Amino acid sequence: MRSFRSLVERQIAKARASGALTGLKGEGAPLPQRPVETDDQAAVGAGMRIMAEAGVVPEEFAFKKQLEAARQAYTQSADDTARKAAMQTIADLELRFEIAREARRKFMS
Secondary structure (H helix, E strand, C coil), X not given: CHHHHHHHHHHHHHHHHHCCCCCCCCCCCCCCCCCCCCHHHHHHHHHHXXXXXXXXCCHHHHXXXXXXXXXXXXXXXXXXXXXXXXXXHHHHHHHHHHHHHHHHHHHHC
């Protein structure tokens, strides 16, 4: 553990000396307040923050958005044919959402 820490410190010092750590986004600003996380939560939280900053959305979030839109379309449907089609879409999206959520849970455990 100590050798890893010294390796990290040397890499930081090397980057600082070469100027690679200047002009970064948020430089000089205080760190954002975040809730205290356990080791597992910290890893998931860091991954989610990196994905969010890169503009990447987990598949289940995309399905959730589509599901909300499909439910809205269902409530606004006037005829039975449109309502039936909307119900099929909702059922399909709910299944896909649950599969994506379960896949993430299994991956994380």
